[in-house]
Amino acid sequence: MSHSTLGLICLLAPLTAFFTALVGFRNNHRAAMATVLLSGLASALCALLLLAQHSPQPELVTRSWIHAGGVDIYFGLLLDGKTLIMGAVVAVITLCIQTYSLNYMATDPGRGRFFAFLALFEWAMLCFVYSPSLMQTFVFWELVGLASFFLIGFWYSKPSAVAAAKKAFIMTRIGDVGLFIGLILLFQSTHTLDILRLNATHFETTRIELITLLLFVGIVGKSAQFPLHTWLPDAMEGPTPVSALLHSATMVAAGVFLFARFHNLFMQAELTLTIVLCIATFTAVLSSTMAMVAKDMKRVLAYSSISQLGFMLMGLGAGSLFAGYFHLVTHAVFKALLFLCAGAYIHHYETNDIIAIGRAGGRKLRIVTAGLVIGGAALAGLPPLAGFFSKELIIGSLGHGHPRIFVIGALLASFMTAYYTFRMIFLVTRPNADSEASPDQEAPDHEADDHHAEGSLLPTHAPIVLLTLGAIGLGFLGDSIARLLGQSAHHPALAEMAPAIGVACFGVLLAWLDFGRSAAAQNGFVSRMPAVRRLFEQGWYLDALYKKLFVGLAQAIAGLLFGLENRGFDGGADGIASGTRAAGRTAAKAQTGRLQLYIGTSILLFAAAALYIGLGASR
Amino acid sequence: MSDMPILSIILLAPLVAFLITVVLPEAQTQLIKIINAVAGLTTLVLALVVWASYDKDLGGYQMIEDVPWVPDFGIHYTVAVDGISVVLTMLTAIVFLTGVLSMWTLEKRVKEYFAFMGLLVFGVFGVFISLDIFVFFFFYEVAVLPMYPLIAIWGSTRKEYSAMKLTIFLMVGSALLFPGLIALFVESGGHTWNLVALSQAGTFSESTQIFIYPFLYIGFGILAGMWPFHSWSPTGHVAAPTAVSMLHAGVLMKLGAFGILRIAIGVLPLGAAYWAPTFAVLATIGIVYGAFVAMRQTDFKYVIGFSSVSHMGIVLLGLNTLGVDGVNGAVFQMFAHGIMTALFFSAVGFIYDQTHDRDIRHFGGLVGQIPVATSFFILAALCGMGVPGFASFWAELLVFIEAIRVFPVLGMVAIVGLVFTAAYVLRVLGLAIFGPKNSDWDELVEPTPFLSIPRIMLIAVLLFFGFVPSLMVDMISSATHIFSAAGASL
Amino acid sequence: MTLEAYLLLALLLFSMGLYAVLARHNLIAILIGVELMLNAANINFLAFNYFLHLDPAMAQIIVLFVIGLAAAEAAIALAIILKLYRKHQSIDVDAMRELRG
Amino acid sequence: MNIAFTLPFAVIVIGAFLAVTRSNILHAVFGLAISLVGVAGAFLALGSPFTAVMEVLIYVGGIAVTMIFAVMLSSVSSPAERGGFLRKSLAALVAGLFLAGGSLIIVNADFGAGNHLSTDAWSIQAVGRDLLDRFNLAFESLSLVLLLAIVGAIVIVRREPVLPADQDDAPEEEAA
Secondary structure, three states: OOHHHHHHHHHHHHHHHHHHHHHHOOOOHHHHHHHHHHHHHHHHHHHHHHHHOOOOOOEEEEEEEEEEOOEEEEEEEEEOHHHHHHHHHHHHHHHHHHHHHHHHOOOOOOHHHHHHHHHHHHHHHHHHHOOOEHHHHHHHHHHHHHHHHHHHOOOOOOHHHHHHHHHHHHHHHHHHHHHHHHHHHHHHHHOOOEHHHHHOOOOOHHHHHHHHHHHHHHHHHHOOOOOOOOHHHHHHHOOHHHHHHHHHHOHHHHHHHHHHHOHHHHHOOHHHHHHHHHHHHHHHHHHHHHHHHOOEHHHHHHHHHHHHHHHHHHHHHOOOHHHHHHHHHHHHHHHHHHHHHHHHHHHHHOOOEHHHHHHOOHHHOHHHHHHHHHHHHHHHOOOOOHHHHHHHHHHHHHOOOOOHHHHHHHHHHHHHHHHHHHHHHHHHHOOOOOOOOOOOOOOOOOOOOOOOOOOOOHHHHHHHHHHHHHHHHHHHHHHHHHHHHOOOOOOOOHHHHHHHHHHHHHHHHHHHHHHHOOOOOOOOOOOOOHHHHHHHHOHHHHHHHHHHHHHHHHHHHHHHHHHHHHHHHHHHHHHHHHHHHHHHHHHHOOOOOOHHHHHHHHHHHHHHHHHHHHHHHHO | OOOOOHHHHHHHHHHHHHHHHHHOOOOOHHHHHHHHHHHHHHHHHHHHHHHHHOOOOOOOOEEEEEEEEEHHHOEEEEEEEOHHHHHHHHHHHHHHHHHHHHOOOOOOOHHHHHHHHHHHHHHHHHHHHEOEHHHHHHHHHHHHOOHHHHHHHHOOOOHHHHHHHHHHHHHHHHHHHHHHHHHHHHHOOOOOOEHHHHHOOOOOOHHHHHHHHHHHHHHHHHHOOOOOOOOHHHHHHHHOOHHHHHHHHHHHHHHHHHHHHHHHHHHOHHHHHHHHHHHHHHHHHHHHHHHHHHHHOOEHHHHHHHHHHHHHHHHHHHHHHOEHHHHHHHHHHHHHHHHHHHHHHHHHHHHHHHHOOOEHHHOOOHHHHOHHHHHHHHHHHHHHOOOOOOHHHHHHHHHHHHHHHHOHHHHHHHHHHHHHHHHHHHHHHHHHHOOOOOHHHOOOOOOOHHHHHHHHHHHHHHHHHHHOHHHHHHHHHHHHOOOEOOOOOO | OOHHHHHHHHHHHHHHHHHHHHHOOEHHHHHHHHHHHHHHHHHHHHHHHHHHOOOOOHHHHHHHHHHHHHHHHHHHHHHHHHHHHHHHOOOEHHHOOOOOO | OOHHHHHHHHHHHHHHHHHHHOOOHHHHHHHHHHHHHHHHHHHHHOOOHHHHHHHHHHHHHHHHHHHHHHHHHHOOOOOOOOOHHHHHHHHHHHHHHHHHHHHHHHHHOOOOOOOOOOHHHHOHHHHHHHHHOOOHHHHHHHHHHHHHHHHHHHHHHOOOOOOHHHHHHHHHHHHO
16 A cells, blocks of 8 residues: 555544544444544554655655635645654554543443544544644644643533633643744744755744744643643543543644654754753653652653653753654653553543552552563663663763753752652552551452453553563663664763662662651651642642732623623613613604694794705796 | 526515415424425525525626516515625525524424524525615614514523614614615715615715714614624623524624625725724724623523624634735634534533523533534534634634724734633533533433434534635635735834 | 796795695695696606707606696595594694604 | 786685685685696796696696595585694794795796797697607506505505404493
């Protein structure tokens, strides 16, 4: 099969599945799920085949969308190294998560709808990834946001889920506005939105600073960077597979992918790069601190997602396309793994609380626990797992010609990552009933009765095993990825790697001392400082601040204008109306109802006019 | 192209339906509905024929029919279509048909209702296809007048007040328009009302244009829901019955925008260039203002009413850019918004017919009880947010591209308005459609397949042009090439 | 005789009709005034045509039409007067003041 | 002074004076009839015998008689004239002003009139031909108007049938 056919199958299969599942099999969950699963399989196979047949030259398949006036917009597929890798990652991880959801969502009454929206999400994400033009990128960027809105708010009867979905949509839309304006400005200065052409363009400096900064605003929104990061932890209201999908390989990765896509443009803008580095580093540190105290397993992972996205942007911003991109791929795999493991615990013990899971005997789920440990180690950057290689590369790239502060920030974040990851692992695997830590809620006891074992556990375990293998092995594929990207892989020397490995090990050690050893109080060093703990737990009070400041402001303006509308415009119109009525009442008094008076008056006036005209004419 | 006077047939179809409806006895409600549906279907089929047979490469006015009416004053019955008219004729036909189908369950004074509706549609078609300004104005008034009885008799929620307010506002608009149009006739030498002749460069001096233009712009702008003369429109939307809201927001407001484009800008380009920055500011205020006010409304229809103010602001902003992309986008937005609001009101009307309640705070979790009916509403809401895949996305995109080029600051403000648009749409969805189930509404039933037909048609149109926007843009741009590709020279 | 003479005659007739319309209470009397005024107009038509060399048949036809219309008008007016009389038991114009503001 | 002018003049003015001043409405109608005969005379003097005949037939024979019927039917031939003087003098003032102004215009205007038209051209044939040819549409419309007027007049004066429902309600109203 030709490349364009493969690409089309890869893109169209999920869309078809979405419509079939949503409209055709509305009341037949089994058929809907089967359709979606098959389409996911087809997409994944096509994406992998495309990757395998990759040719060094980028391929382009396009169809015109709008061609009028000064606008020429087309739809198509761009097949080059970046899109092929990302497409394969997206398709495979989506397939894993769809398989996993078979068990996870087995009893949910809305499972048909759930699978349909998974398919929609996959479609939007794949079209986004393979997009050859910034316009198409933007279209599907928006659609990814839309699909995520429906997935996060999947349990629509929970007000918190609806609120989280709304928050996610609006906060990413704030970013989208930036991206949109950037897009239009870019279009105006280059008259093209073609990604390949744009990347080959050179700009005069000030213009590109503005454009890239606006693009970066979009990335900040989508990839949940400071200050628009607060939607991501709330988005955990969705079902866990959704979190696994959204916060590993897809939605949030879209921002980073966009950065990688336009890496050449960003490299021309010095100022923007500095801002990117600052924000990324700050975000990585900030969200790590929040992860250190979170008790909700999904929240820990959510904060860690934010911080890892910061790492990726650090790598890209430091100028190393390969480092950032590599971390994007590896993170996609091990974060998906971690979320799936978390989902397995949550599903089994019906609680999100780490401590409660540990007390209830979390480690008894052996395969899941193994996945959690390996994924966590990868996240912490322990050699020789996937996260180690990519994180090393990022820290290595920061070392060249950038202020020390960024390296220090990265190391600090790296240390905290190792600490909170192993805090989570130890709390699950080595529960200590005498510890000071207390769970928010006790997990129901599921010692023996396995009423959750609906059918086979294979759909749950197969993806976990597959992703575990990925988390172990992917790090060694760095050279091939670099080749696909057209970059040369840089292998840092052991001396360069030493500090990073050191802080990671230190983090693990500290976690062991605080939580792991049998006499541990299981009360982290942060928790011993109540003020700091509260600060971290409340997410540095940013949410509350935003709520007061922006939401309050918007509502105040809305209220003001609402009053203006009711009292000003409507009132004004009504005032004019009542004034007219009063005038009419006064004027009506002149109406005596005497017919002859009317006739006489009119005749008199008419006669006067006639006389005036007649005499005037005769003169 | 055939010699059949196809445009006149489109124009006459609703009139014939009106006459038959008037003659038929009161009790024949089913027959009356069927006759109006047939008229709607006829116009839709003919509008498709017009679309297909219009030669886009040739452009300009085609299928011209010209009959002298009052020769002493140069008044001719002249009808013709260009790319813009083709699009709007199609819009009217779609909304007419779906409007009739949406009101299939009406029982109160069916005969009079459909009679007025036929008259209204007759006027709307007349406006979209006439080339003679006098005839244009005649049809314009024919279209506007039936609104009063339609709202005052079949409406709800302060219906007399709303009907009166609407009529007064529109009459004020006409009062501005009429002298403006007469001035056009007199200033041009008093020979002709023909648009093409009047549009010839050099007919009016620049100072004349600058003087007359605001009369026409504001006169038409009032009907287009132009800020700050918009306040009739939300109250009117709210009070009107479903199909009237559909026609009103879907088509009637477009008459105003169409008048601005065809007459004000078409005949007075220099005046338009002079006033464009001023009116662009008002349009932008309208966009943001509508979104903010919609955020605080508690009535479904008020939210939609103010969203119309906001969306029509986008149309007006596009027109005021005077650039080809902006005008393309504005016309596209007229079409997309027409279909979208029709869908909105159709969906809300369905819920209201059953519950007799429109306060969004009283609802909750409706999607669990009537998923099909609410999914129509959700789709309309998504279109309102400008989500890609729906027609309005492209329309807004084109407008914003041009707006940023011509008025960078206003363009950015308008784009930021999108965030607030999302905020108020999601607020409604979150409160009424999602959220905890409210068992008060357990009794609600889904629409029958027959009642779903009009809504599905509207959705299909929105999605179709969302995925294949080039069809629409090609058609529109065959008429907009007169505008400079680089925007207004300011 | 001259045109002016006929015109003055017609004007006099018209003024008398006007007086009747303005001064009388009785609706039928008012109607009589209207008829006088119509006839004054008729005289004018014929006089102008007779003296000014216009189309020979035109004035006569107009006069015929006016007479025809006057007949119709009288019929309707009398019908209305009868109806009003039944309603108010009076045909005094002062009794019909429903348009009073 | 021309007898063809003065005789109709006198008849018209006397008739009109009667029609306008008599308070007995029957007398007024007779005055109207006399005045109209005078008008017919003026038509004759203006060389149009056909219209003169029509005038007498329709006005005197039709309208005046109908008025007499109406007067008989309404059985109020002379309502009491109240507050007469002010009203009459005001009306007279208006009419007088009108007369004065009109005369002023007529006397001052230059019509360029002179010789008479030969009455040969005023043939009834020409009138008849024109009526059915040039003014065909107006003629037909007029007939329609007359028809409608007759039907309308009948509808207006028709006594409305008393509905049974009203009879049911009537005793209650009386009781109340």
